[in-house]
Amino acid sequence: MRNVIVALDAMGGDFGPKVTVPAAIQALSLFPELKIILTGDRNSIKSCLLFSGYQSNTRLSIEHTKIVVSDSKRPSLALRSSVGSSMEMAINLVSSNLANACVSGGNTGALMALSCFRLKLLPGLERPALVSALPTKLRKKTWMLDLGANVSSDAESLFQFAIMGSALAEQHLRRSARVAILNVGVEEIKGNNLVKRCSEMLSKSKLVNFIGYIEGNQLLYDVADVIVCDGFVGNICLKVCEGTAKLFIDKLKNNVINSSIKGWIAKKLFSELFDELRALNPDRYNGASFLGLRGVVIKSHGKADVSAIVNAIGEAVYEVQEQVSTCIRDRLKAVLLERKK
Structure with a gap:
């Protein structure tokens, strides 16, 4: 070692x-x-x-x-x-x-x-990117970038983010990483010129396992291993995910765990569910990398x-x-x- x-x-x-x-x-x-x-x-x-x-x-x-x-x-x-x-x-x-x-x-x-x-x-x-892992279902991870190093980016920068994110994810996964672009829809006609141009560039490369677009509601569903977006969008998405996770954890503590008899019974009946909710705690995924x-x-x-x-x-x-x-x-x-x- x-x-x-x-x-x-x-x-x-x-x-x-x-x-x-x-x-x-x-x-x-x-x-x-x-x-x-x-x-x-x-x-x-x-x-x-x-x-x-x-x-x-x-x-x-x-x-x-x-x-x-x-x-x-x-x-x-x-x-x-x-x-x-x-x-x-x-x-x-x-x-x-x-x-x-x-x-x-x-x-x-x-x-x-x-x-x-x-x-x-x-x-x-051209630019660095800030990347971090997000928890997904079945306790897996997806890596998202950029998370705020660049408020705005051009298509070439997004393409380079995809390359870097793919290399990082594959070191963790030990397999080819599925790369997707965050967009307002999964159809090819959706999105602005930025994501469309980046999609064209990624589709032409044999060095990236590009699977197309994903929407915001798919972020935590293990649809892709690497999710690419500009820093403005990425930072907002990250904060929404963190806030949602904290809301669930706080409600779990206040309504169940902190109540005596009801909490004890609930923990016995739903212990696996509680473990899954705790896994959403953003502190477990702290540490964003400047790639x-x-x-x-x-x-x-x-x-x-x-x-x-x-x-x-x-x-x-x-x-x-x-x-x-x-x-x-x-x-x-x-x-x-x-x-x-």
Whole structure:
């Protein structure tokens, strides 16, 4: 098993070291091949380590800085104020080969801008894409991109998103990934010029298992393994899915689990159903990847709890060990060769 060093932005997200530090400790216990570098305020980090009762060892270290990128700033302003920040420090560790991956719950726009500036895009790529797994029926997954790295995209960018998403999904699935475009209907005549043009491009490629269009009500029904859309649509869909899942989980807790006798009987009768509903918890799928970079960068949800950040770290470990960036680079190179024929 290949050793992996993850640079974790300890100050990123809404809760900072209060959740990132215990998440790092838990991740180290789950992944024996893992080392973590925490970037951020040394005193705050050490205080949380002490509170957790953690005994320091060579698998965890701290890179000190008190500068934090604000979540409220626009990407351009956040980028200018990120010099020396915990986020920049984590990305620089990857660019200088002192870490294999960066995980941060900080400002998404700043994280993307810093990652593109420091790590650079893969050859032939126009834009990066933010991708994450969504739960589907029978506890399977589908990968959706873009989730907000690009508010608007052209057909070529969507085509490249499909290539990258397919390469990532196939590393997980160990088989050909079914790729679909999110549209307002499944018929060929439906949709705007953007999705129609992308559909034409994907249909011509032998390197993608393109199955056509899907609608929003099919997102979680295991119809496709990779779902392609622009970042504006993708981010809205992601938030709707997260909100719906949280609504179900909250109702489950409030109306059944938290009531004594009724809850006990319901749990006995419908235990499998409850497990299925819990599987919809978006925290279990925390950790969106910036695809298209010359390195692994994982964006954690800003409100992520300890278990959610552990999942994000786990995704970073997986992508490093499976050499996802290299797989995407090779797939993009193959597409360029296909087009020249």
